[in-house]
Structures are given as C-alpha cells and as structure tokens.
Amino acid sequence: MSEETKNNSGLIGWMKKNGAQAAAYSGLILCVVFFSIVTPLTGESIWLPAKLEALVRNVIVLALMSVGAVFVYSLGAMDISIGKQVGLYATLIVVVGNATGSLLWGILLSLVISVIIGCINGAAGEVLHIHPVVSSLVFMMVLTGVSSVTYNAIGSRNVALSAFKVGLLKEPWFMLLVLAIEVLVVSYLFNFTKLGKNARAIGANSVSAQQSGISLVKYKMIAYVIMGICVVVASLFQMGYTASASDSTGTGFEMNVMVALILGGMPLNGGMRSKVSCALIGSFTYALLDVGLPMLGVQPNQVFVIKAILFLVVVVLTCRKKSGTLPR
Secondary structure, three states: OOHHHHHHHHHHHHHHHHHHHHHHHHHHHHHHHHHHHHHHHOOOOOOHHHHHHHHHHHHHHHHHHHHHHHHHHHOOOOOOOOOHHHHHHHHHHHHHHHHHHHHHHHHHHHHHHHHHHHHHHHHHHHHOOHHHHHHHHHHHHHHHHHHHHHHHHOOEEEEEEEOOOHHHHHHHHHHHHHHHHHHHHHHHHHHHOHHHHHOOOOOOOOOHHOOOOOHHHHHHHHHHHHHHHHHHHHHHHHHHOEEEEEEOOOOOHHHHHHHHHOOOOOOOOOOOOOHHHHHHHHHHHHHHHHHHHHHOOOOHHHHHHHHHHHHHHHHHOOOEEEOOOOOO
C-alpha cells in the first residue's frame, strides 16, 4: 500500500469516526464568526452586555435539559414528554411555593415526580416490549391533561409567585455556575462510571450489552432519572425567568433538545460516540441562532425554518447509515 493510500485511508477513517463532532464544532465556530462580523453592521454587536445576557438566558434552560438528555439519547432513545414535564414542575414550584412560603417543597415534590416518571419511562420499554418513546408520548398526553385541569381549576392561564425574590435565578453568572456544576457531575457519571459506559453499550448494541450481563431495565431507568433531575433544575430557571408559570410553559422544549443535540453532533442511534459536549455545542449554536438571526431582521417564523433546514442538513450528513437515516 502506497504512502498516499495510507494517508487517505487514515483521513477517511478519522472523518468517519469524528465527522459529526468536526461538523458540530465547525457549525458553532461559523456562527460565532458570522454573527461577530455581521451584527455590528446592523448597529449593535451580539457581544454587547445586553445581548450576552439574552444569549445566556436563551441557552441556560436548553443546555441544562440537553446535558441530562445525553444519557437517554446515548441509549438510542428519546423522551418527548420533556416539555410538559417542564410545565408541570414550574407550575408545582410556583403553586406549592405560594402555599408553603418556600420554593424548596415544590422543588422536592418535582424531583420525586421526575424520578417516578423516569423509572416508568426507563422500564416500560423492556417490561412491555415497546419503544420508550411510546411511554413518553403517553406521559406527554397525561401531563397535558393535568395542566389543563390545573389551570382550569385556578381560573387563569398563568400563576405567579406572590412574595418571592428570584433575582438570583436571573443572574447570568449564577446560571453559568449551575450549568458548569451540572456539566461536571454529568460528565463524570457519563465518562468515568459504569452508568455512562453501560448506557453507551446499550445504545451501541442492546443485545450484546444484555448478553454481557448489563441490566437493560436498570440502566435505562437510571438514564431517564438523571435526565429527569436535570429537567427539574431547568424548570427552576424557566420559572425564575418570569417568576411565574403558565399552561404553555415548556411547549416545544422536547424538539429544541433534539435539535440542539443533533446540531452538537449527537448520533441519533446513540452508542459509543455519544458525548456530553454535544449538548453544550448544540445548545450554544441554537442560542446564537435564536439571538443573532432576529438582529439581522429575520422574522420569528423564518428563524424556525432556518433552524429546521440546518437540522435536516446535519442529520443527513452525520447520521446516515446503510439501513437509513433514522435510528432503529
């Protein structure tokens, strides 16, 4: 084999292994460079303090959810009830907080519910022999009904905290601090413990993982519970942004998480190439588009179209397999 052939083989092999991550990093860098050059031409830079604060606020809830969702997506699964969970937890924190005079009890109740939902979502697939997305669809519909009943009983489409100061939840430095702590904890669990190793092994080949002695039910439940806890943390900041919650809180968040992870290079079928960094790269890319495009005069509905096109391009370029684009 010639030296040129070896070099080409090495380059092709590297691209097959790292192509998704390379594309994700390139996309983020391209967005940073593009908006850094173009937005000043409109009269204000995306890096002005006010815009940076908006960028952090846009990215924090999405990043907190996406980091936790890495465990579930590494299984080759997804949870489409995330958005409704955010709405439920934000509402509980407000309502219970107003009733008890402390946000703590609402947070603890939300954590308990998130663990229950996570355990059911994680176990249902194996116990009932259905895809986990089915159980999450059921929860999405149930939580939608719970939200409707709750707000009908309240007699309003939103509830606000009555006597709480939640200014700390709006501080960019505090948001980034909490995100950094969550990233460190999840990264340790995902990269240096058997929780992450076994989750990736299940995503790579669930049959082989089971034959190797890995309990599919156990590790799927743990993955969904970890994500659920991260969703509660995200819900706290979502609620804190306006010090209120409504029947539309969290709507569409499940799709935002999916788009962010795919933009970050997360393989749809999960497996060994799943990384926590995918959540951060994708979330910041998504937030840059959310803040930067309107500054260029792009209308909100057009922003959705642009993000949808980018999502499809990334999926086609980085997630294709011989058997097709989508996971099993």
